[in-house]
Amino acid sequence: MTKAKRKLTDIARQMMSGVVQIQIEGYIEEDIQSVLNPSIKIPGQWSGSGFFVKYKDLEGHMVTNAHVVRNAVKVEISSMLTSEERFEAEVVGLVKQLEPDVALIKLTDKELLRFKKLAIQPIEYLELREGTSPSRGEAIKAIGYPMGMIEPNITGGEITNFISGSEYTTERFVTNAAINPGNSGGPSINEEGKVVGLNTAVMIDAENIGFITPASFVKIIIENLLLQNEPHFADIGGNLQKNAENFNPLLKQSQAKGVIVSKVLANGFLEAADIQPRDVILSINKVEFDRHGIVIGKEGLYRHKNIYDVMKLVPIGEEAEIHFMRNGVIKKTKALAMRNPEKGIISNPILNERTYLEVFGMIIQPLSYEIIQAIQFVDPYAQIEMLQTIDQEKPMLVVTHIYQGTQADEVEWPLGELIIKANDHEIHTIEALQKIIGKNKGGTVLLECLSGTIGYFQVDQELESDLANVKVKK
Numbered sequence: 001m002t003k004a005k006r007k008l009t010d011i012a013r014q015m016m017s018g019v020v021q022i023q024i025e026g027y028i029e030e031d032i033q034s035v036l037n038p039s040i041k042i043p044g045q046w047s048g049s050g051f052f053v054k055y056k057d058l059e060g061h062m063v064t065n066a067h068v069v070r071n072a073v074k075v076e077i078s079s080m081l082t083s084e085e086r087f088e089a090e091v092v093g094l095v096k097q098l099e100p101d102v103a104l105i106k107l108t109d110k111e112l113l114r115f116k117k118l119a120i121q122p123i124e125y126l127e128l129r130e131g132t133s134p135s136r137g138e139a140i141k142a143i144g145y146p147m148g149m150i151e152p153n154i155t156g157g158e159i160t161n162f163i164s165g166s167e168y169t170t171e172r173f174v175t176n177a178a179i180n181p182g183n184s185g186g187p188s189i190n191e192e193g194k195v196v197g198l199n200t201a202v203m204i205d206a207e208n209i210g211f212i213t214p215a216s217f218v219k220i221i222i223e224n225l226l227l228q229n230e231p232h233f234a235d236i237g238g239n240l241q242k243n244a245e246n247f248n249p250l251l252k253q254s255q256a257k258g259v260i261v262s263k264v265l266a267n268g269f270l271e272a273a274d275i276q277p278r279d280v281i282l283s284i285n286k287v288e289f290d291r292h293g294i295v296i297g298k299e300g301l302y303r304h305k306n307i308y309d310v311m312k313l314v315p316i317g318e319e320a321e322i323h324f325m326r327n328g329v330i331k332k333t334k335a336l337a338m339r340n341p342e343k344g345i346i347s348n349p350i351l352n353e354r355t356y357l358e359v360f361g362m363i364i365q366p367l368s369y370e371i372i373q374a375i376q377f378v379d380p381y382a383q384i385e386m387l388q389t390i391d392q393e394k395p396m397l398v399v400t401h402i403y404q405g406t407q408a409d410e411v412e413w414p415l416g417e418l419i420i421k422a423n424d425h426e427i428h429t430i431e432a433l434q435k436i437i438g439k440n441k442g443g444t445v446l447l448e449c450l451s452g453t454i455g456y457f458q459v460d461q462e463l464e465s466d467l468a469n470v471k472v473k474k
Contacts (some may be wrong), residue, residue, distance in 0.1 A: 008156075011193045012141035016152045018052045018124030019186050020079045021145040022064055022105075023086065026072040027351050035374040036400040036415075037363050038354045049144035049152075049186035049199070050077065050105065054125035055222055060107040060115070063218060064185035065200060066094040069103050071351050077107070080152060081119040087111040093225035097347045100170040100213040101184075101200050102221040102231075126187055128215040129194035133305075134159045134173065142177040142199050142210070144186025153183070159196070163211070164294075164306045167235065167340075171309045172211045173197055179210030188212050216313060233312040234320070234337035237268020240307065243280060243291035251280060252328030256291040258282040259307060261324075265341050269311075273322055273335035280325040284310050311337070344394040344428070345369070355430050359437060360445075360457040361406020364419065366430065367398040375400075375416050394428045396420070396450075411455050421448040 027034065028044040048068030053061055062077065069075055069091050076086040088111050094103035107115055116123070134140075138159045146153050157177025165171040175188065179199045187195040197212035217233075224231040243256040251260070258280040264270045275281070282288060284307065288296040293307040314320050314337040321334050348354055348368040356365040365371060397419040402408045421427060422436040423446055437445055440459050447455040 008139055008141060008191045009154075011191065012143060012154050012189060015124060015126055015187070015189050015193065016143055016154060017079070017081055017121065018126045019143045019145075019152050020050050020052070020062060020077040021150070021152075022048045022050050022062075022068055022089070022185065023076045023078070024048070024069060024072045025074040026069075029071045029349060029351060032374045032377055034351060035370050036378075038351065038356050038365070039358065039363070041351060047145065047148050047182050048184050049182065051143075051185075051187045051195070052123050052125045053104075053195075053222065054127040055219075058106075058226075060112040060123075061092065062089070062105050062107075063187075063198060063222070064103050064105060065101045065198065066096070066098050066103040067101055068185050069094060069105060070096070070098075070349060075105060077105075078150075079115070079119070081121060081123070082115060083118075084150070085118055087115050093231065095221060095231050096349055098349075099168065100172075100198075100217045100221065102198060102213060102218055103185075104222055104225045126189070126195050127193070128219050129190065129192070129196050130216070130219070133162070133214065133216075134190065134196050136161065138190060138196075140175060140177060140188045140190055140196055142175065142179055142183065142186065142188045142212075144179075144183035144199055146178075146180035146183040148182055152186075155179075157210075159212075160209075162304060164304045165308045165312060166306075167308060170217055170233070170312060171214060171305070172200065173214060175210050175212055177210060220313070220315065232316065232339040234269065234314045234316050235340040236270060236308065236311055237265045237272070237338070237340055238270040238275070239263035240281070240293060242293065251278065251325070253280065253325060258289055258291065258325065259293040267341045269320075269335055269338050269340075272338065273320075273333045275322065275324060275333065276326070278326075281307065281322060282325060282330065283323045285314065285321055286323075344396060345372075346395075356400075357430050357434060360408050360455070361403045362399050362408035362413070363401035364397050364430065364433065365400050367396040367418065371398060371400055379414070379416055397427065397430065397433060407457050408455065413453065413455055417453055418450040419447050420450050422446070 024046050028042045031042045033040045050062040050064030053063045075089045077089050078086050089105045089107050092104040092106055142155045155178040157175050159173050160176050161174035163172045183199050186199045188197050190196050195215050197214045198218055200211045200213045221231045239262045240259045241262045243260050245256045261277055261279045287310050289307050290296050295305040316337050318337050319334050320337045323332050345367050356363055399417040422433055427433050443459055445457050
């Protein structure tokens, strides 16, 4: 064993005491029944890993994967410092859409005191690595509690590759260190004793390939969550396409360098920077891009880092400088980094935050990506119609469950109908529909769907009971 390997092993053993096991009681979010009918919640228990993070003056705070705590009702942690004692923790915040898959939890004040009293040594707080990304081939150790083990597990490996982000995803490191279920949320550490990133996932049917969320993204998420903000990254605010030599006459460029702006979103970053379609983005904050949108330079030699990766690491609200070309002339502009404008159809994975209306014998919800995915298993044709609505700027309401022997069942509405009008009024929210139904107590309500299907419903004396089933979480 070489000196370097002995050093990394010794460091891993020391840092191991800062890694915790997380036990969860909550709801199984993947269950199709609960997605289509939020009144049904399937309870479950599972475990994951996390680590005490060294960040400013935080005490008792731990980083883990968002999927570990995303629909938790009860969160407890245990540590090798305190035998088999369990301690109650609370979720500070998390990235709901798992991009990146990061959450911040903490011991309650009472439990932190109890932890310190029982611990055989002070808490080992682990420090996040800063600066440039690790090199391909850099040795790491992944620490966690895989498969529900009661003692922390250390696996060795290297950074073997990198996966660039996209408009919808964040960058990940690839490793051959073993990452298994339960290991998620633990740290991957280097010879400097720093956390390179967060153990995140293993690829099914692939051997010796695991993924790590970079520490740079974890740091941004922690800062957002401490400010009690919904964690988001800066985005381009438009669509981009690769450049090519055959565009030279059209764009008046001497060579294909930089990426072409194909669409500018209203109220987004590119619009704020006065960028127009067919402008060519050459650089952001002096980081240059080739025609594929890949970073040019030393880091680009060893990495496939792209324009989305660069933009996501600019803090929201910080000014970003763009060099671009318009009609053959290179120009410079600036704008504050911001997230993409929110569209009408969004992701809503947190079960307790889903809003729905149970009325006329059916469940009506705001359309979300989770509902589209769930309906795919029931009716692929309905899913196709829903996918056509994703770019809409306003929300849509969808019928996700119909009870037998009810008004909705009698008119034989299919699952997945998208409601667009109630009594000739355009509607986009549960609250708007509830208001129209409430005004017609003892009367009727005509609902119209995107497909052209109509439903004519009697608002009976059970109205108060029906409307009481509106579940709204802010």
